[in-house]
Amino acid sequence: MKFPVTTKAMSAEEAATISIRNAILSGSLVPGQRLAQAEMATQLGVSRIPLRDALRRLDGDLVTIDGRRGCWVSSLGASEIAEIYEIRIALESRCVRLAVAKLTEDDAQYLCGLAEDMDLQHPELLSGYETRRTFYAELYSYADRPRMTKLILQLRDNVGRYHVLQNVQHSVDAHGQLRRQIMERDPEGAAEVVVAHLVEARDDLLATMAPGELVAEADTEQF
Numbered sequence: 001m002k003f004p005v006t007t008k009a010m011s012a013e014e015a016a017t018i019s020i021r022n023a024i025l026s027g028s029l030v031p032g033q034r035l036a037q038a039e040m041a042t043q044l045g046v047s048r049i050p051l052r053d054a055l056r057r058l059d060g061d062l063v064t065i066d067g068r069r070g071c072w073v074s075s076l077g078a079s080e081i082a083e084i085y086e087i088r089i090a091l092e093s094r095c096v097r098l099a100v101a102k103l104t105e106d107d108a109q110y111l112c113g114l115a116e117d118m119d120l121q122h123p124e125l126l127s128g129y130e131t132r133r134t135f136y137a138e139l140y141s142y143a144d145r146p147r148m149t150k151l152i153l154q155l156r157d158n159v160g161r162y163h164v165l166q167n168v169q170h171s172v173d174a175h176g177q178l179r180r181q182i183m184e185r186d187p188e189g190a191a192e193v194v195v196a197h198l199v200e201a202r203d204d205l206l207a208t209m210a211p212g213e214l215v216a217e218a219d220t221e222q223f
Helices: 012-026 037-044 048-058 078-101 105-120 125-141 146-166 172-183 187-208
Strands: 063-066 070-073
Touching: 012 037, 012 048, 012 146, 037 048, 048 063, 078 125, 078 146, 078 187, 105 125, 105 172, 125 146, 146 187, 172 187
Parallel strands: none
Antiparallel strands: 063 070
């Protein structure tokens, strides 16, 4: 496969991490797929050391590394996806309450502008996903809970790739409702919208999954 090209000046490890992450989020690398490190290093134009370090950055999240069995793209079953959404609902409802409570009028205008751009641009699933991720990262940054926000974004990535793979669309209506709550600076209203949106996204995704679906043949599928 071909990895996305990165143009921003960065270390080999950073560039490899971004390329691998984007390949997983876009579905170019699918859950359960084994990662042949020698081939990956050649395709990415890096040595084995920065590649190994890049994979370690993603270990436990998008990648699974086992000293005896090798390395592969992490996969999730329906129960694991449901659990991730359970955690997201708890964390994101808390985070959005804290964030919206701290917004000034200018902050609210700025975030609503980002949200409008989010729904008007990037119709492709991956670029649309990245735009939404950027918006929520910015919104949650106002909560002043950096560890919580980091965990939320990791969890979003872990299930977001399944939305891309299954072509599950996001809800523009929910974003419009969230914009209204942001403009009114209503923390409880914003939390209700986020929870309803996450429940809908969870149910839509789980409805597309059959038992054992979305996992590559990990013993035979090669990078």
